[in-house]
Every structure is written in C-alpha cells, then in structure tokens.
Amino acid sequence: MSRGLFITMEGPEGAGKTTILQKLGNFLGGLGYNILLTREPGGIPISEQIREVILNKENTEMDGRTEALLYAAARRQHMVEKVIPAMEEGRIVLCDRFIDSSLAYQGYARGLGMEEVYGINQFAIDGVMPDITFYFDIEPAEGLKRIQTNDNREVNRLDLEELNFHEKVRVGYLRTIDKWKERFIIIDASQEIEKVFADTKTKLLEKLDKCQ
Numbered sequence: 001m002s003r004g005l006f007i008t009m010e011g012p013e014g015a016g017k018t019t020i021l022q023k024l025g026n027f028l029g030g031l032g033y034n035i036l037l038t039r040e041p042g043g044i045p046i047s048e049q050i051r052e053v054i055l056n057k058e059n060t061e062m063d064g065r066t067e068a069l070l071y072a073a074a075r076r077q078h079m080v081e082k083v084i085p086a087m088e089e090g091r092i093v094l095c096d097r098f099i100d101s102s103l104a105y106q107g108y109a110r111g112l113g114m115e116e117v118y119g120i121n122q123f124a125i126d127g128v129m130p131d132i133t134f135y136f137d138i139e140p141a142e143g144l145k146r147i148q149t150n151d152n153r154e155v156n157r158l159d160l161e162e163l164n165f166h167e168k169v170r171v172g173y174l175r176t177i178d179k180w181k182e183r184f185i186i187i188d189a190s191q192e193i194e195k196v197f198a199d200t201k202t203k204l205l206e207k208l209d210k211c212q
Contacts, residue, residue, distance in 0.1 A: 011136035014143025055156035108172025136189035
C-alpha cells in the first residue's frame with residue numbers, strides 16, 4: 001500500500017480555509033479518494049481539550065511560550081493518533097492548520113522567533129511535514145470583517161487581538177512561504193468563495209496528477 005498525502009490549509013483569520021477544506025473533502029470523496037478531514041489544534045479528544053485551553057477567551061494572560069508549547073503538544077498527539085495512521089493506510093489527509101500557523105502566529109507575530117518555534121515543533125512532529133500546503137491570502141482587515149459578520153463562526157482568543165497582530169501574522173506566513181516555496185500554493189482568498197474553491201480544486205488536481 002502506498003503512503004497517503006498530507007495536505008494542509010493555512011491562512012489568516014477569516015480567510016475561508018475551513019469552508020474550502022469541507023468542500024474539497026466532499027469533492028475528492030466524490031471522485032473516490034479515501035479522505036480524512038481534521039483540524040489543529042484538535043482532531044482527537046486530547047488535542048481538543050488542549051484547544052479549549054488555548055482558545056478560551058478568558059485566558060488572556062497566557063504567556064507566548066506557553067501558547068507555543070500547548071500547540072506543539074496538541075500537534076504531537078494529533079499526529080501519532082490520527083494523521084500518521086491515516087497516511088499509512090494510504091488516505092489523503094486534509095488538515096485545517098499545521099506547523100506553519102505556529103511559525104506565523106507564535107514565531108513571528110508573538111515575537112518568539114520563527115527558528116525557535118520551528119525547533120519546538122520539530123520535536124513534536126519528528127520530521128513529518130505536509131506534502132502540499134494551500135495558503136489562503138487575504139488582507140487582515142478584510143478577514144476580521146468577515147468574522148464579525150459570520151454568526152456561525154466561533155469567536156476565540158486570537159480573534160480578540162488587535163489588527164496589528166493579524167498584520168504581523170500575514171508577514172509571518174509570507175516569510176514561511178519564502179522558505180518552503182516548493183510545497184506552498186497561494187490562493188487569492190479575497191474572491192467569492194466559489195471562485196476560491198474552483199482555484200483550489202484546479203491546483204490540487206494538478207498536483208494529484210503528478211503524484212500518480
């Protein structure tokens with residue numbers, strides 16, 4: 001049995017990546033691919049419990065390093081319990097956020113250092129990196145505006161940060177992309193959701209054709 005693929009979805013708050021992930025999962029499942037949809041932090045009970053601590057709006061005093069370590073801990077358990085077994089079964093794993101989020105949010109925007117946060121996460125993931133990463137790019141102000149008008153989306157602790165923080169997150173993502181250009185696909189997330197999905201679907205099918 002051949003190893004599956006690990007595909008991650010990244011982007012600032014309000015970029016629409018979660019919606020696209022669901023649409024992509026349905027589309028690929030309809031084509032006969034064996035798909036697993038999951039998210040970070042979360043995806044399994046232990047990591048979901050850590051997620052509740054990280055994103056709880058009452059935990060405003062959380063130290064940046066504590067935050068980074070909690071993300072790494074949730075990531076480790078998620079990898080060994082869910083992601084790696086699925087790939088060993090030959091499945092395509094579609095994951096909402098992964099290590100690049102930590103580099104952008106904690107490494108750059110929190111000022112902890114991208115290399116330092118990368119080191120923490122290398123211990124957690126033991127060298128397992130995504131095969132493909134979609135980055136959904138949108139101006140932070142527009143993304144936050146979307147969140148404010150979406151009654152169905154959870155509002156978490158990171159949403160309470162000032163615009164300046166989210167602008168730094170975007171810079172952090174762009175620096176991460178510059179380091180790993182070969183695995184990133186940039187999608188213009190400022191478009192209508194169906195156009196974003198169409199662009200993502202086209203790019204992914206091109207990649208899957210090359211993998212076969």
